[in-house]
Amino acid sequence: MAIMETANNGFSMREELFLYHTGIEKCLHGHSCGPALRDHYLFHLVLAGHGCFKPPGQEFHLSTGDGFLIVPDRISSYRADLDQPWHYAWFAVHGSRAGAYFAEAGLHEHAPVVRLTKHGVVSEALTTLRQQSAHQAPVSLTEKRLLFTILDALRSQRADTTIPTQVQAGDELVSRAIDLMHCQLSQPLTVNHLAQRLGVSRSHLHQACVNSLGHGPKHHLTNLRMNQAVDLLRDPDLAIQVIAESVGYIDPLQFSRAFRRFIGESPSRFRERIRVPRAATKPAPPPSVGIGPW
DSSP states (O other), rough: OOOEOOOOOOOTTTSSSSSEEEEEEEEEEOOOOEEEOOSSEEEEEEESSEEEOOOTTOOOEEEEEEEEEEOOTEEEEEOOOSSBBBBBEEEEEEEHHHHHHHHHHOOOOTEEEEEEEOOOHHHHHHHHHHHHHHSOOOOOOHHHHHHHHHHHHHHTTBSOOOOOOOHHSOHHHHHHHHHHHHHHTOOOOOOOHOOOHHHHHHHHHHHHHHHHHOHHHHHHHHHHHHHHHHHHHTOOTTTTTHHHHHOOOHHHHHHHHHHHHHHSSOOHHHHHHHHOOTSOOOOOOOOSSSSSSO
């Protein structure tokens, strides 16, 4: 069983930045979390070992000193290496300026990973944060100071080198396939149609995607569609059938089944839940595979 310690805290949406929970874990070989959707920012710092982080349309292979940010309302997953599973610490935050603070540190949806020249400052601050969170009152000044210490260290100690995505380093065919998926997201595009447009066989396209992305083109296309559906469901005036057609599903029941498989609840239930003010109740953890931080 993986060794995991966590601490949770209270919060209020009136705050610009508040701690949601924090913890540390030594993962089992191949241990995975997700695909899952979260409603808060979740940052991991790799303390040792290796693993893979998969935000929408990308894949990053990370090791000691690397960090990755999961942003709200985007499906992502991560997995420990089979031979040298990672050991990481994490903290989750929310607040009206949480995204802006991460952006100032150079982390956002389109740049979700960082490589640190030295990760000791962040690691030590996370250790103290876990201790404070377990014993202090919610939203303590010490807790706030530690959060800003971590964010400042992420900005000041990031390495000049970038962490390439697997797609950027991989087959040009996969990049072309992803571009077509984005362009045809509202169309009932199938893998067969996609392969024909690219002038390759279905099996060749599938293998190229597995090699570069770690999953097939159908999975990737569905992932893109579900992320778009999440955005559209925030508009209460859009009918479920309209949303289904907007992300390439002619049959709204087929859309609902696909949405439930990826998100863990029906589109109507998801829409109902996000209408409830987050300050009113602590959100339930999203579905994920295995154990680990929400």
